[in-house]
Amino acid sequence: MVGRSVSLFPRTTAHIGDVLLEVRGLTRVGAFRDISFSVRAGEIVGLAGLVGAGRTEVARVLFGLDRADAGEVLLDGKRVTFKTPSGRWRPESHMFRRIGIWMVWSGASRSRRT
Numbered sequence: 001m002v003g004r005s006v007s008l009f010p011r012t013t014a015h016i017g018d019v020l021l022e023v024r025g026l027t028r029v030g031a032f033r034d035i036s037f038s039v040r041a042g043e044i045v046g047l048a049g050l051v052g053a054g055r056t057e058v059a060r061v062l063f064g065l066d067r068a069d070a071g072e073v074l075l076d077g078k079r080v081t082f083k084t085p086s087g088r089w090r091p092e093s094h095m096f097r098r099i100g101i102w103m104v105w106s107g108a109s110r111s112r113r114t
Contacts, residue, residue: 017041019077023062026071031057035071 019038026035032054039045047055060066062073073080 014042016043020075022074022077024072024074026058026061026073027069028057028061028066029069 017040019040021039023038024036027033035058037045047059049055057066061068
């Protein structure tokens, strides 16, 4: 397409390790239901979907901003619970830095200028 070989991102082999994050049957009534997945060390995972599919709502539960009605989240095989909103994960927390979980929001603003 560009008339030459492009090698900006050379292919490398990534070591895929143990499961670090596991989500089982996560449900928030009226937003999403029965979400399950696992993330292994070395993987890069993104949540995608159409507008209204529930991706933001899932992320809000995973990051402790909202509570799930059912299901569980495990980090390193240990169940994660947030007893208070201030108990949620924070970017400066040890767990964030150790396993590299980050939330990056990308999308159109929901507000409109008049």
